Amino acid sequence: MSTNEKQGTSRRTFLKTTGQAAVATALVGAMVPRVHAAEDNTINVALVGCGGRGSGAAANALSVGNGPIKLKAMADVFDDRLKASYEGLKNEFGDKVDVPNDRKYIGFEAYKKAIDELKPGDVAIFATPPAFRWLHFTYAIEKNVNVFMEKPVTVDGPTSRRMFDLAEKSRQKNMKVGVGLMCRHCEARHELLDRIRSGEIGDILTMRAYRMSGPLASCFSDPKPANISELHYQIRRFHSFLWASGGCYSDFLIHNIDECCWMKGGWPVEAKACGGRHFRGDQIDQNFDSYSVEYTFDDGTKFFLEGRNIAGCHDEFASYAHGSRGSAIISTASHSPAKCRIFKSQVMDKANLVWAYPQPEKNPYQLEWNELIAAIRQDKPYHEVHRGVEASMVTSMGRMAAHTGQVVRWDDILNCEHEFAPNLDQLTLDGPAPLLANAEGKYPVPLPGINKRREYDVI
Numbered sequence: 122m123s124t125n126e127k128q129g130t131s132r133r134t135f136l137k138t139t140g141q142a143a144v145a146t147a148l149v150g151a152m153v154p155r156v157h158a159a160e161d162n163t164i165n166v167a168l169v170g171c172g173g174r175g176s177g178a179a180a181n182a183l184s185v186g187n188g189p190i191k192l193k194a195m196a197d198v199f200d201d202r203l204k205a206s207y208e209g210l211k212n213e214f215g216d217k218v219d220v221p222n223d224r225k226y227i228g229f230e231a232y233k234k235a236i237d238e239l240k241p242g243d244v245a246i247f248a249t250p251p252a253f254r255w256l257h258f259t260y261a262i263e264k265n266v267n268v269f270m271e272k273p274v275t276v277d278g279p280t281s282r283r284m285f286d287l288a289e290k291s292r293q294k295n296m297k298v299g300v301g302l303m304c305r306h307c308e309a310r311h312e313l314l315d316r317i318r319s320g321e322i323g324d325i326l327t328m329r330a331y332r333m334s335g336p337l338a339s340c341f342s343d344p345k346p347a348n349i350s351e352l353h354y355q356i357r358r359f360h361s362f363l364w365a366s367g368g369c370y371s372d373f374l375i376h377n378i379d380e381c382c383w384m385k386g387g388w389p390v391e392a393k394a395c396g397g398r399h400f401r402g403d404q405i406d407q408n409f410d411s412y413s414v415e416y417t418f419d420d421g422t423k424f425f426l427e428g429r430n431i432a433g434c435h436d437e438f439a440s441y442a443h444g445s446r447g448s449a450i451i452s453t454a455s456h457s458p459a460k461c462r463i464f465k466s467q468v469m470d471k472a473n474l475v476w477a478y479p480q481p482e483k484n485p486y487q488l489e490w491n492e493l494i495a496a497i498r499q500d501k502p503y504h505e506v507h508r509g510v511e512a513s514m515v516t517s518m519g520r521m522a523a524h525t526g527q528v529v530r531w532d533d534i535l536n537c538e539h540e541f542a543p544n545l546d547q548l549t550l551d552g553p554a555p556l557l558a559n560a561e562g563k564y565p566v567p568l569p570g571i572n573k574r575r576e577y578d579v580i
């Protein structure tokens with residue numbers, strides 16, 4: 122794939138510009154006030170996107186033990202999701218959930234109303250499908266509220282560029298922003314990183330990661346039932362649609378990608394990949410069921426990533442690093458406990474074990490919230506958005522390589538003009554969806570080698 126470096130932003134320019142912006146930021150005064158040191162030190166939280174993770178993040182927020190914290194408003198596009206989330210949280214947290222019916226908001230504008238219930242310096246949680254991140258974040262910046270946003274934070278090139286700009290704006294306003302790549306807060310991985318940095322496995326030569334299981338969440342979908350709108354269906358089953366989630370690749374593989382790049386200490390410059398759908402039947406989603414990606418770092422180091430959602434095959438959910446003097450397990454099975462270990466050879470067995478993080482481990486989903494709220498109370502810098510966008514973009518880079526069949530470089534994805542949901546801020550539940558089905562009810566799917574510059578064609 123050719124790179125439009127002259128007209129677009131090159132990786133080098135981009136890194137230089139964000140570095141300068143960071144310096145400029147240091148010169149800008151605090152604009153989000155340190156309200157929580159005053160007489161009322163309650164931090165209020167608004168939950169936008171009241172599904173599984175949003176409810177979990179709200180529970181983590183309400184479990185932080187360093188001062189009063191309350192859930193004050195909730196927003197979702199679907200009433201049933203909000204109701205179930207409210208009931209679960211109310212049962213568990215009682216008075217800490219202070220959301221009467223007139224602070225429960227439904228619809229595409231609900232996020233604004235929930236954020237309006239906060240005072241500057243409070244926290245909004247964004248746990249909708251990632252397509253909405255930039256839109257909701259824009260409003261949070263306008264209203265000077267801190268944010269916790271779930272991963273991925275972008276799904277394509279144009280929204281990544283937009284989010285880099287928003288990241289800078291929010292940093293200049295002294296907003297504290299957490300991104301739900303919670304493995305970055307895992308104590309075991311932190312100790313492993315220190316050991317890798319101090320040379321315990323030598324230079325990293327190769328990394329490997331696997332997320333292989335049966336079908337997960339809403340990654341595969343049957344045809345839309347006649348009694349619900351197109352947009353309703355696509356949002357309910359957002360893992361099936363690239364505009365909403367980046368598909369199963371972005372949603373499921375970003376954690377492994379992020380933790381490997383973290384251990385390596387940089388982002389890959391290039392991806393090439395294979396992918397396909399072995400068993401589609403009548404299903405209409407846009408996902409492949411298998412992805413095999415080779416990421417390359419600028420020093421030539423390779424990182425191999427395998428994603429598969431097929432039942433009955435070998436299952437594995439783990440990341441590994443291989444160095445010139447030994448090897449390491451970054452994560453063992455899912456996110457936590459990581460059970461990080463170091464081995465003196467490439468054979469990862471007991472005989473070669475030189476270090477293992479002691480068990481049990483603390484829950485990284487809770488740690489990320491403890492650290493965010495502590496930073497808000499102490500007015501310490503806390504800003505994960507740039508890194509979150511970089512992780513999301515590197516994820517999109519691998520996905521685009523598989524979906525187009527081309528080598529995709531950092532600058533290709535950064536400058537890619539294919540915005541999956543360009544009119545996102547104008548959606549209404551009964552209006553048109555960002556993706557339309559053909560007369561047979563089928564959506565465009567990736568065609569590697571045929572569609573070389575876009576992951577799918579819009580009908």
Ligand SMILES: NC(=O)c1ccc[n+]([C@@H]2O[C@H](COP(=O)([O-])OP(=O)(O)OC[C@H]3O[C@@H](n4cnc5c(N)ncnc54)[C@H](O)[C@@H]3O)[C@@H](O)[C@H]2O)c1
Pocket residue numbers: 169170171172173174175196197198199202203228229231232248249250251253271272273301302303356357372
């Ligand atoms: N960090 C992690 O380990 C982790 C784990 C699970 C999910 N996630 C992330 O959290 C996000 C949500 O995933 P989930 O599993 O909770 O999905 P979910 O379907 O359970 O929840 C999403 C909720 O957002 C609502 N919603 C959709 N569009 C909205 C909009 N425009 N405004 C308001 N509400 C809207 C939906 O109705 C739903 O209630 C995803 O980005 C996912 O990748 C992260």
